[in-house]
Amino acid sequence: MQLPGTMLGILFAVLTLAAAALGCGVPAYPPAVSRVVGGEDARPYSWPWQASLQYQSSGKWYHTCGGTLIATNWVLTAAHCISSTYKYQVLLGKYNLEAEEQGSVTASPEKIIVHEKWNRFSVASGYDIALIKLTEHVALSDKIKLACLPPAESILSSNTACYVTGWGRLQTNGALPDDLQQGLLLVVDYATCSKANWWGSTVKTSMVCAGGDGITSSCNGDSGGPLNCQNADGTWEVHGIVSFGSSLGCNYYRKPSVFTRVSAYDSWIKKVIENN
Known part of the structure; x- marks a missing residue:
């Protein structure tokens, strides 16, 4: 169903208000936002929009x-x-992937839409974004909540403190954790990240760099997960999707984790949801 532009704008205004009313970006169990160097166990259910794709x-x-x-x-x-x-399934409301957890939900995809310009042979070209439509609506709870997305084209300032979350490897070639992990990463601006001794031309303006201290980073298994950044009002926005890291290792100096910048794909996200 195609909607006129004005109606579409009204629709998304209503959706945005509805998300706010449902408390997007506001966990029932606030995350423990320490300045721990290196990854750590997240507080259970403190990132309630985190999903496990299996x-x-x-x-x-x-x-x-x-x-x-x-x-x-x-x-x-x-x-x-x-x-x-x-064949895929999506788990929501999870903390420990091996445990039976009350309130968790297993959902099946109805369809999966990958960005039409994505090229799996050229991750550095960008467009590393996909949307999964679930067969049924998920009931929100204290353990399952919606993420807030940032305004279109918003750019994080250098050294913004954000948290990457996921069940990825604890270190290069390391073990996969059962408990959800979080890692504090500081945003690296594009001017720095695109320097020759950082990521050079590999990184694009449609991406976000964060980390690069040689200690904390995303790793295999974190892909697709969120980069969570807190607003002044206390709400959390997902500014990034874990895209790639260095082939030299997960925690490599001056090779920050690279994320798809969500705010660069605002119109694509809205269009996909409208048309599906």
Whole structure:
């Protein structure tokens, strides 16, 4: 169903107000935002929009990527997490992936839309973004909440403190944790991140760099998950989707974690949701 531009604007204004009324970006269990160097166990259920994307193999389900619940039936993730050969499920309201947790939800995708310009042979080209439409709306609770997304084209200032969250490896080639992890990362502005001795031309303006201290970073299994940044009013916005890191290792100096900048794809996100 196509809507006129004015009606579409009104629709998304209503959706935004509805998200605010539902308390997007406001966890029932506030995260422990310490200045710990290196990753740490997150406070249980303190990132209630965090999803685990899992694929099926030999009758079992395995975590492969993170995701972000942005509407009651839509999950945001990275394009590189999606393969046409796998069957997927989405877990919400989870902290420990191995435990039976009351209030958690397992949802099935109705459809998965990968950005039409995504090229899996050229991650550095950008467009590493995908949306998963769930077969049913998920009931929100103290453990499952919607993420707030930033205003279109908003840019984080250098050294903004954000948190990457996920069940990715604890270090290069390391173990996969059962408990959700969080890591404090400071934003690196584009001018710095695109320097030759940083990421150079690999990084684009449609991306966000964060980290690069050689200690804390995203790692394999964090892909698709959120970069959470707190507003002055205390609400959290998801400014990034974990996209890629250095082939030299997860925590490599001057090779910050690189995220798809969510605010660069505001119109694409809205268009996909409208048309599906």
